[in-house]
Amino acid sequence: MDKILLGHGSGGKMMHQLIREQFAPEFELTTLNDSAVLEGISQGRIAFTTDSYVVSPIFFPGGNIGDLAVYGTVNDLSMVGARPLYMTSGFILEEGFPLEDLKRILTSMSEAAQRAGVKIVAGDTKVVNKGKGDGIFINTSGIGIVEEGLDIAPARVMPNDRVIISGSIGNHGIAIIGERNGLSFNPPVLSDTAPLNGLVYEMLNVTKEIHAMRDPTRGGLATTLKEIASDSGYCIVIEEDAIPVPSGVRGACDLLGFDPLYVANEGILVAIVTPDMADYLVSVMKKHPLGKETCIIGEVRESPAQMVLLKTSIGGTRIVEMLSGDQLPRIC
Numbered sequence: 001m002d003k004i005l006l007g008h009g010s011g012g013k014m015m016h017q018l019i020r021e022q023f024a025p026e027f028e029l030t031t032l033n034d035s036a037v038l039e040g041i042s043q044g045r046i047a048f049t050t051d052s053y054v055v056s057p058i059f060f061p062g063g064n065i066g067d068l069a070v071y072g073t074v075n076d077l078s079m080v081g082a083r084p085l086y087m088t089s090g091f092i093l094e095e096g097f098p099l100e101d102l103k104r105i106l107t108s109m110s111e112a113a114q115r116a117g118v119k120i121v122a123g124d125t126k127v128v129n130k131g132k133g134d135g136i137f138i139n140t141s142g143i144g145i146v147e148e149g150l151d152i153a154p155a156r157v158m159p160n161d162r163v164i165i166s167g168s169i170g171n172h173g174i175a176i177i178g179e180r181n182g183l184s185f186n187p188p189v190l191s192d193t194a195p196l197n198g199l200v201y202e203m204l205n206v207t208k209e210i211h212a213m214r215d216p217t218r219g220g221l222a223t224t225l226k227e228i229a230s231d232s233g234y235c236i237v238i239e240e241d242a243i244p245v246p247s248g249v250r251g252a253c254d255l256l257g258f259d260p261l262y263v264a265n266e267g268i269l270v271a272i273v274t275p276d277m278a279d280y281l282v283s284v285m286k287k288h289p290l291g292k293e294t295c296i297i298g299e300v301r302e303s304p305a306q307m308v309l310l311k312t313s314i315g316g317t318r319i320v321e322m323l324s325g326d327q328l329p330r331i332c
Helices: 013-027 065-078 099-116 171-181 197-206 220-232 247-256 275-285
Strands: 045-053 083-094 119-128 136-146 162-165 210-214 235-239 270-273 295-301 308-311 317-320
Touching: 013 099, 013 119, 045 065, 065 083, 065 099, 065 136, 065 197, 083 099, 083 197, 099 119, 099 136, 162 275, 171 247, 197 210, 197 275, 210 220, 220 235, 220 270, 220 308, 220 317, 270 275, 275 295
Parallel strands: 083 119, 235 308
Antiparallel strands: 045 136, 083 136, 162 270, 162 295, 210 270, 235 295, 308 317
């Protein structure tokens, strides 16, 4: 048997066999109860997140739906300063989905969880009729611990704060659209999907004066900054020449008519920090494998309120708004 059948979602023998043979070994599940009893929850506040992954195609240059689901959950927790600990994963499988592909996805999830230092402790599997799904969808939830006294939220952003980005933009979105449409780029563009909790850990070891953090996924850098500006009430001014855009991404965007500011990312973060710590924090982040391209791209100003302004390379100023509509559906 090499494909998912409706019986794999029946709750009976076939489903139990699938879980015991495919899921339990990859995630090192010792029991198959409906809930996991967690240990090691230390003093602090609990952070909790949930997300769903419907990316198409499910395999793409630099990753697949499995490691994307793990890293996306880890990163959402990390953006509030949490130390990710545990995850659950729910699978909706379409009848006829190849077991070989499922195995490949589960293996990548297991490896991603090990890399990020989290445990996948519980889950659920459902199977829908052929034609009623699209191969595989994954839902995750994650839990982590935020140490006492740490408060990372846009409400803390202040004028003169600096805007830091940890890497180049646009890689994930361009990798997806290239694979989806049979396009190749020179140089090749790979998804940047990666766990950011290690980088965040190093940042918090340096300073707790990180006022806001976000990973600019759907909607890209522009939408993320606009969200922070709207929530904080202040203006964010960024420099076009300071924003790292790989040549492959820039060329693809020119070809396809995309703006790199709105292209999705999966392995970089934006941090708003106090001006006195910005340069030192950048130097520390550059030492981390995921922060080698870290740089300051702008600052926070008091007005005009709730706006994002881009200082262009030709000396003009452009108003940056949120993404309107869906530039690239099913990006994660």
